[in-house]
Amino acid sequence: MYLLNSLHKLVPTEKVSMAGGCALNSVANGKTLLETPFREHCIQPAAGDDGLALGSALYVSNSILKEGKRWVMKNSYLGDEYSDSFIKTELEKYKLSYKKQEREELIDATTEEIKNGNVVGWFQGKMEWGPRALGNRSILAHPGFPNMKDILNARIKHREAFRPFAPSVLVEHQAEIFEQNHPSPFMLHVYKIKPEWRKRLSAVNHVDDTGRLQTVAREENPLYYDLIKKFESKTGIPVILNTSFNENEPIVCQPYEAIECFLRTKMDVLVIGSFFCKKNVSD
Template sequence: MYILGINAYHGDSSACIYKDGQLIAASEEERFRRIKHWAGFPIEAIRFCLQEAEISIEEIDHIAISRDPKANLGKKALTALKNRLNLSNVINRVKNLKKAASIEEEFIEHFNLKAGELKAKFHNVEHHRSHLASAFFASPFEESALLSIDGFGDFTSTMTGLGKGNKIEVLETVSYPHSVGVFYTTFTQWLGFPHYGDEYKVMGLAPYGQPTHLEQLRKVIKFKDNGLFELDLKYFNHPSKGVNMVWEGGIPAMDSLYSEALLNEFGPARKADEPLSQDHKDWATSVQRITEELIYHLLTHLQQKTGSDAVCIAGGVAQNSVANGKILLKTPFKKVYIPPAGHDAGTCIGAALWVYNQLLDQPRTAPMLHGYLGSRFSNENIEELLKQKNISYQKLEGEALFSKVTDCLINAGVVGWFQGRAEFGPRALGHRSIIADPRREDAKEILNTKIKRRESFRPFAPSILKQHIPHYFEQVDDVPFMEKVFLIKEEQRAKIPAVTHVDGTGRLQSVEQSIEPKYYGLINNFYEKTGVPILLNTSFNENEPIVNTPEEALNCFLRTKMDMLVLEDIVIER
């Protein structure tokens, strides 16, 4: 049985394919289109998945779409009428819904099919049910509390549930117009970060300030006694005016979410080129802190309601790694699972698993222990490319390769590391990474100014050999997807300044030999030579989606000031 899962006409559109419950491949459309957060119909990702499965579209049995245009339809119409929403916004939303409702026509058109050639049965799976399924059915837990939390999807912002075996029971929802994702995005825009997906910048800025505006924000987002929340809607545009969204043909975009009331009470929005003041930093701290408090409020209530000691979390807000790192400290839960693609791209996996487990009643398969599900290339592919471009290289294997790379890192080098299958999800996990020596005081500056060209306040992540976590971090946990931030032990911070954020934390990635032997081998070689079992890891890109092909990696290497590029076993030096 083949199931194709897709996230279409929404940010981070994506596709995945399952064969008899086993995940064969998954990728975001942005990796092929080279436009961040690309939204629309993920035809290139679909073609990639079919190619990896070595089948045609006619052989697919089920197509699962992580969106249900019929969900909450009455609420949508009532809200539009009640608030007399802007006509152009309503028309745009209707057009988007029509496209989402006519997915079958898209397949027929893109694959040039005739009537009857597409045998697949189509399933529309509501957005948050897809999120819940992407976390629970991929987790190692037989039973777990569930939380999906983001901006909006199918008119809902938050959904809780309980997973048992191969079934999910939905417990509670928070619907439009109330949303913690919208709350965070609104203040992200107000702080001068207007682009879709900029919320991580506020999270990175937060450690530079103090939570001096917490009490003011308690007027904006209110915690309810039932464990849920609501917004004071006067501070937001979306309930009364609607917000124009652009979901296709490129980068998703939206109008400003903050209202005149917010500007009148909290001051003018920061301009994108305006220097960051201490007050801006204090606002970032306050927004991050109250968001953390709300997440723990939701989770504490959920644990009391379900009695479960484990929780699975997905949704855009579940990408807040700072909040994630404190869940076991701040709530009664003892175990937590967050998938590698907890954001909207991961809903393609959730929709497919909802169909396989929930609807078709099939038993669950092995948990998702890694996110290496994307494109891959052989040494032969790479050598052919380099010969065409007349670029000299060296081919090394095993310890000889690791030693060569380690020596470059120790000598202040920056290395592009391109290995195996691309990661599915927003974070590079040692397959499409730029790596550096975490001991260097100047590593952040080198990476930010010469390669990444991004804001100086944003941190870099430590990839650490799993068994060494207790020696470097205050908490001991498996963090394979770089999904949690932990405090670095005070006595270790001076050893690894390049991956220690201003507040003494690091967003770690635990690396296990059985799961990722090559990246483990490189870090272990660095450990043997330096005594530090950690590498600085950042995504292999330069203000673009993470590189997907050897040619894209080579181009990034050539236009930046990286010192070495490693494509599988092929080494290129300046």
């Protein structure tokens, strides 16, 4: 914070952009907006070494080709995407039973599982670029079940108990739930949860009453937004617990990786493309 405050004295502006591995420190990022005069904080989601590819492309565009284009990065969904026909072939390779559903039926069935305390693997659209799962390669669960952290760690993640899970919140409800209102679409800020929401969000409320949130806007991810909106209509909670779709390995990218992770862990449901897959009791 000392460096940022010193920077502001040299360059008195309300906007600051950051890059490099240190820019992925979500606790420090949250404090930047509390303890410095900066009011706008811009960090692209792949702020570490992987961001060099973006920097190189922008350098060529602006400095060599002189295109002079301005590009605002509104989401991180830049990775691979798979058709339903491809996904169906993969499901059949693994002899996994499935039901193909229309969009609204898929959303309703998925939120019903989450509402009932089940753990859902959610594989949709283009993969996220950067280290965070932001609703396309995610494991989803109820944010208000006090034992959900233990369930996820025991069944799937097998990681240290003290590590928190993230809340994905509808952007219009951020100010209602969190003490800071600067959007965090790339899950790069930690904010305090307001007292009246701490018990209701017990599975994503860290020991210091904070959450590393992802704000979700419909224009950036319509399917994920509508999923959370439907969950809100069933529970009164405009938040879903979101953690990366993996088990001590890189986040799944291809359908077969999601299927294998689903089969070898105690995940309850896999929602992959338009297909809803639920394990049999014997699985």
